Amino acid sequence: MLPAGLPSLSPLRAIQELSMNDLIARRERALGPGMRLFYEQPFEPVDARGVWITDVDGKRYLDAYNNVPHVGHAHPRVVAAVQARMASVNTNTRYLDPHVLDYAEALKATMPAELDTVMLTCSGTEANDLAWRLACAHTGGSGAIATSYAYHGNSTMVSALDVVSTPSGKNEGWVATVDAPIDRSAEDGDSEAGSATFDKGMAAAIETLTANKRPPAAFYFDPLFASDGVRLPAKGAMEAGLERLRKQGGLVVSDEVQPGFGRLGEAMWGFEAVGVMPDIVTMGKATGNGYPLGVVVTRREIVQSFRNKGRYFNTFGGSPAASAAGAAVLDVLSSEGLQANARAVGADLKAALIQLGQRHRLITDVRGTGFFLGVELAHRRGGEKVPATAEARRAINLLWELGVLVGLTGPGLNVLKVRPPMVFGKDDAAILLDRFDQAMGRV
Ligand SMILES: Cc1ncc(COP(=O)(O)O)c(C=O)c1O
Incomplete structure (x- = not known):
């Protein structure tokens, strides 16, 4: 039994009826400062299949970040x-x-x-x-x-x-x-x-x-x-x-x-x-x-x-x-041959990200292999690379706006982490590259 005053447990309906600000306030009261949220605009997913996540407003996001749903979200x-x-x-x-x-x-x-x-x-x-x-x-x-x-x-x-x-x-x-x-x-x-x-x-x-x-x-x-x-x-x-x-x-x-x-x-x-x-x-x-x-x-x-x-x-x-x-x-x-998929799609994706680096000076390195790639953003000052931390943060938020999820890592928090579920296909990689190009153009 839930205490009086709390919404009944029909989570999807109850959550949809509350505004995001209410949710954030409830979260702050219930969970306190120890548990932080991702992204400048909080993200509220309500459904996920394969490499796609749908948020509360029905917008679909290509998931190039989450490694927990390894063989795809909600694999039957x-x-x-x-x-x-x-x-x-x-x-x-x-x-x-x-x-x-x-x-x-x-x-x-x-x-x-x-x-x-x-x-x-x-x-x-x-x-x-x-x-x-x-x-x-x-x-x-x-x-x-x-x-x-x-x-x-x-x-x-x-x-x-x-x-x-x-x-x-x-x-x-x-x-x-x-x-x-x-x-x-x-x-x-x-x-x-x-x-x-x-x-x-x-x-x-x-x-x-x-x-x-x-x-x-x-x-x-x-x-x-x-x-x-x-x-x-x-x-x-x-x-x-x-x-x-x-x-x-x-x-x-x-x-x-x-x-x-x-x-x-x-x-x-x-x-x-x-x-x-x-x-x-x-x-x-x-x-x-x-x-x-x-x-x-x-x-x-x-x-x-x-x-x-x-x-x-x-x-x-x-x-x-x-x-x-x-x-x-x-x-x-x-x-489903997913290791081979990671090898083949990951290799093409890495090569294409390296190509993108020719057009966007902030991309100073693309590292990793398979479905774990790191795209380093840095400013070149003399012979040195200075981590472009603020730009990297902006890039992941822009990508989110464009409907793609990626993460951030590295000592300077300037490495974009591309780490999709293993069912990520060629067409998904093409979408990711297009949005990546757009985001880097706006950073
Ligand atoms: C390399 C590595 N080891 C261990 C852990 C801890 O795993 P968990 O959060 O499931 O305890 C993490 C979590 O991010 C990790 O990235």
Whole structure:
């Protein structure tokens, strides 16, 4: 029963009848300042299918941003899979249930054989938090290394890896940072110099942790280095640095929350695209196409070290409904050939965005691969690039007005993030390019 005075739960009708200002005021009262809205004009979607989102006024937006609906908004096979479990029995992983095992086995089949054990969570944050417990238990270490602008989630431990917005981890001496490796498209991205720079950064991070008596337990990295500005290193560029870490006992955690599940086109997993063999892989967001599901995949011996010291239970993590969603995502990915789609459409889109850069001087680089592209906007001052932060913000708002959703990332918040659902087709790419051209002309 809702308290008197609140609208009855027929959300669509009730919401449509209220003005947007009322909604914003209610939101502010109910949710407070901790939860922010996107865009200058708040956006109120009421329906979404495939790559299209419709707002409350009936305007349609091409979604080139959301990676959670990985195989498309409201994919009927994912919806049906979740509904079937919710309508029969949906308990937890402490009971036998073939749907959970079907999912774990299907996921393992996409991984190198050494990564043979699956643990289930509700989110990317939980997966990264669990990875930390596993790494500490297995290595005996207590220090973490992340990249300078890393984001890995929102728990106390995981948010401390983000030393820019949560400097506490670093202040307490147990988090050290290393700069993201150089992008493979940069002049020295593929060279020994690029690899040496990363190795040097790793050596300094290890030294800091050792001096603080926090030997490294784990290095967390997003293989696409999205929050570091979308920088995909060449295969092998991280090898020397990671070898150094391993010699000190640290484990490598590949955070696949953004690049995983074929998004990069050239590989199913980001770690494959950059030629790294991780000890622990973490997943979230795309995993359940919107149904909360996170995953840790690692070696059995690492889980055994953890089990010897502690225990793990997650009430909702990997429930039959969540596992069914995860299995449906894998199934659709393969039956609809979506990784190949990301590779082909993404390559053409990247080439066309580079072309656009010839006409719009603010576009100083186009990075990434498949369906994860970063379009950098900067002013050239002398030999330097100065982030065009205000222009980038204006660009995403203009694109929104023109009916296209894209995001913003990077240390200077000047990289437009193009990261559509995997069903994004050639015609969608053409629309995106046209609107991009228009928006850049007006910035
Ligand atoms: C790379 C990366 N890791 C982890 C997370 C945390 O995932 P969640 O918000 O599902 O906890 C995010 C979320 O943005 C992310 O981008």
